[in-house]
Amino acid sequence: xxxxxxxxxxxxxxxxxxxxxxxxxxxxxxxxxxxxxxxxxxxxxxxxxxxxxxxxxxxxxxxxxxxxxxxxxxxxxxxxxxxxxxxxxxxxxxxxxxxxxxxxxxxxxxxxxxxxxxxxxxxxxxxxxxxxxxxxxxxxxxxxxxxxxxxxxxxxxxxxxxxxxxxxxxxxxxxxxxxxxxxxxxxxxxxxxxxxxxxxxxxxxxxxxxxxxxxxxxxxxxxxxxxxxxxxxxxxxxxxxxxxxxxxxxxxxxxxxxxxxxxxxxxxxxxxxxxxxxxxxxxxxxxxxxxxxxxxxxxxxxxxxxxxxxxxxxxxxxxxxxxxxxxxxxxxxxxxx
Amino acid sequence: xxxxxxxxxxxxxxxxxxxxxxxxxxxxxxxxxxxxxxxxxxxxxxxxxxxxxxxxxxxxxxxxxxxxxxxxxxxxxxxxxxxxxxxxxxxxxxxxxxxxxxxxxxxxxxxxxxxxxxxxxxxxxxxxxxxxxxxxxxxxxxxxxxxxxxxxxxxxxxxxxxxxxxxxxxxxxxxxxxxxxxxxxxxxxxxxxxxxxxxxxxxxxxxxxxxxxxxxxxxxxxxxxxxxxxxxxxxxxxxxxxxxxxxxxxxxxxxxxxxxxxxxxxxxxxxxxxxxxxxxxxxxxxxxxxxxxxxxxxxxxxxxxxxxxxxxxxxxxxxxxxxxxxxxxxxxxxxxx
Numbered sequence: 001x002x003x004x005x006x007x008x009x010x011x012x013x014x015x016x017x018x019x020x021x022x023x024x025x026x027x028x029x030x031x032x033x034x035x036x037x038x039x040x041x042x043x044x045x046x047x048x049x050x051x052x053x054x055x056x057x058x059x060x061x062x063x064x065x066x067x068x069x070x071x072x073x074x075x076x077x078x079x080x081x082x083x084x085x086x087x088x089x090x091x092x093x094x095x096x097x098x099x100x101x102x103x104x105x106x107x108x109x110x111x112x113x114x115x116x117x118x119x120x121x122x123x124x125x126x127x128x129x130x131x132x133x134x135x136x137x138x139x140x141x142x143x144x145x146x147x148x149x150x151x152x153x154x155x156x157x158x159x160x161x162x163x164x165x166x167x168x169x170x171x172x173x174x175x176x177x178x179x180x181x182x183x184x185x186x187x188x189x190x191x192x193x194x195x196x197x198x199x200x201x202x203x204x205x206x207x208x209x210x211x212x213x214x215x216x217x218x219x220x221x222x223x224x225x226x227x228x229x230x231x232x233x234x235x236x237x238x239x240x241x242x243x244x245x246x247x248x249x250x251x252x253x254x255x256x257x258x259x260x261x262x263x264x265x266x267x268x269x270x271x272x273x274x275x276x277x278x279x280x281x282x283x284x285x286x287x288x289x290x291x292x293x294x295x296x297x298x299x300x301x302x303x304x305x306x307x308x309x310x311x312x313x314x315x316x317x318x319x320x321x322x323x324x325x326x327x328x329x330x331x332x333x334x335x336x337x
Numbered sequence: 338x339x340x341x342x343x344x345x346x347x348x349x350x351x352x353x354x355x356x357x358x359x360x361x362x363x364x365x366x367x368x369x370x371x372x373x374x375x376x377x378x379x380x381x382x383x384x385x386x387x388x389x390x391x392x393x394x395x396x397x398x399x400x401x402x403x404x405x406x407x408x409x410x411x412x413x414x415x416x417x418x419x420x421x422x423x424x425x426x427x428x429x430x431x432x433x434x435x436x437x438x439x440x441x442x443x444x445x446x447x448x449x450x451x452x453x454x455x456x457x458x459x460x461x462x463x464x465x466x467x468x469x470x471x472x473x474x475x476x477x478x479x480x481x482x483x484x485x486x487x488x489x490x491x492x493x494x495x496x497x498x499x500x501x502x503x504x505x506x507x508x509x510x511x512x513x514x515x516x517x518x519x520x521x522x523x524x525x526x527x528x529x530x531x532x533x534x535x536x537x538x539x540x541x542x543x544x545x546x547x548x549x550x551x552x553x554x555x556x557x558x559x560x561x562x563x564x565x566x567x568x569x570x571x572x573x574x575x576x577x578x579x580x581x582x583x584x585x586x587x588x589x590x591x592x593x594x595x596x597x598x599x600x601x602x603x604x605x606x607x608x609x610x611x612x613x614x615x616x617x618x619x620x621x622x623x624x625x626x627x628x629x630x631x632x633x634x635x636x637x638x639x640x641x642x643x644x645x646x647x648x649x650x651x652x653x654x655x656x657x658x659x660x661x662x663x664x665x666x667x668x669x670x671x672x673x674x
Contacts, residue, residue, distance in 0.1 A: 047510040071523045106519070134581045134588075137535025144518050146528050181481050181569040182443070187406045189484050189566060213653050217581035229526060233497075233567055234574060238549025241578040244471045244554035249586075256604065258595070271582075271589050 001315050003028075003308060007038035007046075007283030008065045008083040009103020010250035011297050014113055015036060015328070017102060023056065025319020027309040035096055037062050037083045057280070062086035065103075068297060081177070084108055088115035088334070091290045098291035099313045100282065102299040112285055114290045119320055121327040123150070125287035126157045127294060128164055129299040130280040135219020139165045139174075141146045141286060143231035151194040154225050156176070158199050158207075159326045160286040161223045168310070168318045173206045179230055180210035191227070199225075202331050223241065242275070281307030284314060291315050318323045339651050340645060341433040341541045344375035344383075344421040346440020347500075348634050351375060354439060355383045357624045357641020358394065364646040365611035372433055374399050374420045391584060399423035402440075405634060409443030414450070416563035419573070421443070421445055425452035428627045434629035435648045437619065439636040446482045446631070456657055463494045463565070465501055466572055467617040472556020476511075478623060480568035488531040489509040491515070491562050495536050495544070496663050497623040498560045505647070506559070506586045506652045516567055517547035535616045537560075539668050555598060579612070612658070618644030621651060623660065628652045 005021050007014045021034050028034070036043050038213045047054055064082040066075040066184070084103055088111035092097045098173055101108045105127075113125055126142030141161035146153055158176050165174040178196060180188045185196075185209065197316050199207045208221050216224060217236070226234070253261035281303055282295040292310045295303055339343055342358050344351045357426035358371050365371070367499045373380050395611055401419040403412040416552045424436045438445045442464075448544045450462055463479030478498035481492055501512040509667035517525045522533075524547065545558050549673060552578050553561060553571070563571070583605050610616070618640055619632035632640055 009395060039432045069521055071521070080457075091574025106524075134584050147518065178569060181484065181566055184406055184408065185445075213570045213575070214577025214580070217577040230389045230567060230570055231519055234570060235517060237553060237571060237574055238550070238578055240554040241575055242582060243551070245579060246540050247471050248612065249604070252604055252611075260600075263597075267586070267593065269591055271585050274589075275585065 001097040001312065002033045002035060002095070003098045003100060003311055004035045004060065004090050005089050005304070006083045006099070006101035007036045007043050009101045009108070010299050011068070011293065012300055013102065014042055014048075016105070016300045017304055018043065019301035020299070020308070022050060022052055022328050023301055023305040024308030027132055027283060028312060029303065032312070033058065034260035035060055035090070037087045037090070038065075039063055041071065044178050054210050058084055066107045067193060070104060070107065072110045075104065075107050076111050079106060084111050088112050091116050091292070095330045098293065098315055100293040100295065100304070100307055100311055102295035102297055102304070103268050105144065105294055105297075108292075109285060112288045112290070116180060116288045116290045116292065118287050119260075119289050119327070120324050122160070122287040122323070123156055124153045125285050127231075127283045128161050128286050129283040131216070131235070131238060132275045132279065133219070134219045137169055137223070137280070138216060138222060140224045140226065140231050140234060142226065142228040143235045143283065144228045145285065147228045149191060149227045151191060152199055154191070154227070155198040155202075155328060156193040156287070156330075158205055158225050159221070159330055160224070160323050162205060163283060163319060163322045163326055164286060165222045167197065167319050167322065168313060171222050174206045174222035175206050175220070176223040176225065177208045177211035177215065179224055180212065181236070183210050195225070198331070204326070204330070237277050246272075254328055276325065279306060281305070284310070291320070329332070338435060338649065339372060339433040340435045340437060340642070341372045341374055341397065341427050341651070342505070342647055343420045343424050343436070343438035344373045344380050345399070345615065345631065347502045347636050348405070348413050348439045348447070349637055350439065351379055352386075354641055355380065355639045356387055357636070359643070360390055360638055360642040361385060361645030370395065372397055372427070374424045374427070374591045375402075376400055376491050379425070381673060387453045397423055397427060398559050403444045407440050407441060407538070409441060410446050411446050412441065416468060418420065421448050421542045425449050428453050430489065433631065437630040437632065437641070437644055437648055439632035439634060439641070440617075442481065442631055442634070443460055445629075449622055449627070449629045453629065455499040455624050456626050456664070459492045459660070460493060462622050463497065464568075464620045464672040465498050465623050466568075466573055466620040468572070469577060469612045470554045470556070472554065473559070474506055474617070475559060475561060475569050476499060476555060477561045477563065477571060479563065480572045480620065482566045482622065484566045486528060486564045488528060488602050489536055491528065491564070492535040492539075493624070493667075495560070495562050496667055497660050500656060500659050500663055501541060501623060502559045504656050504659065508559050508560035511559035512545045512557070512558040513562060514544050514548035515573065516561055516563035516571070520547050520549060532562070535668070537670040541667070559654070584600060589602065616643060618647045621647070626657070628657070628672065633642070642665045655667070
């Protein structure tokens with residue numbers, strides 16, 4: 001397979017991204033290829049700095065860069081030669097089989113959606129992120145691609161994320177829950193209640209009902225469906241909350257016993273590693289016609305390597321074919337609703 | 338002041354609630370009175386068990402109880418003699434100055450809203466919860482009273498929660514942020530963008546802009562405004578996340594050094610105490626014409642005592658008068674929008 005990597009996107013681009021691409025070769029097969037996209041001179045310099053031969057990767061020239069804070073749609077229009085735009089263009093012309101970026105998430109989603117289009121039958125792509133929890137990995141969809149959800153969108157997220165969790169984590173019949181403000185049937189918005197009926201009526205889905213915020217960490221489900229707005233808050237809140245707890249712990253330990261506080265550092269590190277979503281590399285943009293992985297802006301080389309592994313698995317398992325089949329045979333189609 | 342307490346509501350009712358009422362007398366003044374609402378025989382038995390004289394509290398008889406999982410509006414209609422309904426009725430007839438319940442939150446909000454009505458000029462009440470963070474207490478409004486928000490509702494939450502944070506925590510000019518999926522102006526739903534304009538145009542509010550999930554814990558703001566759905570997820574997620582981190586820590590420590598794991602227990606306890614929202618007792622239902630405190634279903638005696646203290650402070654500081662004044666002089670009124 002051929003994976004295009006946006007060498008210019010992310011807080012630590014291009015250094016860490018290119019270092020990650022180098023490491024990523026370990027998880028690929030012989031015939032596989034990584035294509036770096038970005039400013040040729042900058043990429044060349046980085047490869048030299050990393051002591052990699054200049055011809056290690058094929059390079060697709062993209063002299064422009066979309067900043068992390070630029071308005072997505074506008075940036076895509078104004079910068080056709082940006083790494084994200086060139087990347088999506090390459091995918092849409094089947095010059096590559098997968099794309100990967102740690103750059104401006106909104107721009108990346110927009111470019112993939114516009115250029116690669118959606119899979120047959122899919123109404124809206126959704127970003128699926130894997131949150132490592134004490135009860136195992138939980139896939140959350142959507143975490144920010146779609147903040148104007150309709151019931152059919154959420155329903156299709158259940159289908160797509162279900163296929164994803166099954167194939168990526170080997171969970172035979174993933175338990176799917178929907179984020180809500182209470183467990184009772186009468187709770188929630190119209191969107192939630194209508195989606196519930198759609199999911200409940202689909203016997204192929206293992207629906208475990210409504211979830212409340214705390215349920216996410218208690219091993220009650222493998223997949224959580226929610227609007228992009230809610231999912232985005234969940235993702236970033238979890239991140240911030242974990243950081244705060246460890247900060248508070250450090251302060252408390254330092255005030256009690258400095259030696260033990262130092263020892264505790266290694267405990268914290270080991271926990272962080274276990275529950276670090278960088279381990280999963282990136283988020284899959286489910287529903288686009290191709291393989292698109294969106295990495296956290298803070299991605300380092302290890303994250304990129306893991307994202308390449310996720311990309312490869314997603315592609316090799318033909319998850320998109322399975323999604324198309326599942327959507328095709330589902331009870332409500334995009335047009336039918 | 339006269340505080341009515343729903344003796345029958347909550348996971349640990351009536352025992353812990355009545356024990357909390359007994360403790361709560363410590364934070365009240367001589368002329369203040371607590372009125373217990375519920376089944377007279379049950380309350381009598383509990384007082385005997387707690388070795389308190391039967392005439393310690395005035396009791397208002399309410400033979401019915403609304404279960405934690407009953408549909409709020411329906412339950413209020415079907416059970417006019419429930420503790421929650423009797424409590425709200427007493428408040429609306431000025432027989433008491435404040436109400437407090439750890440029972441069915443939805444039913445409590447509905448009863449207070451229907452019976453006590455809203456303050457002059459307020460469109461919709463909102464629940465304000467205080468989340469203890471490393472950067473200080475953060476007031477979040479709304480966490481579940483209103484899941485069909487309009488811009489004027491969110492704008493008024495900013496005003497009300499701002500007054501609340503100022504008076505309760507002595508923060509002169511509380512920094513108010515709005516939960517969103519990104520920090521840039523162009524990010525978010527229509528609701529968010531319209532609310533932003535309302536808040537920005539009000540020079541009395543110290544608006545610090547959009548917040549992302551992680552910002553909540555980083556001392557960036559004193560008040561967070563959000564839709565009830567999002568706020569509810571935030572609240573419950575924070576709870577679950579903290580529990581998970583400590584569970585993971587315990588497991589990691591046990592696998593390394595059982596003795597240190599035991600020692601760590603006291604560290605964890607001390608942190609839990611510092612960041613325990615039970616310390617703040619309960620959530621204020623801002624915008625109703627009266628003082629209404631909603632406690633967590635898991636409330637124990639200490640929580641109830643702290644909630645009584647919050648109730649007293651809210652009442653003594655005449656926060657409702659200040660809210661009415663702030664709404665009156667605000668740039669957009671309920672009718673004007």
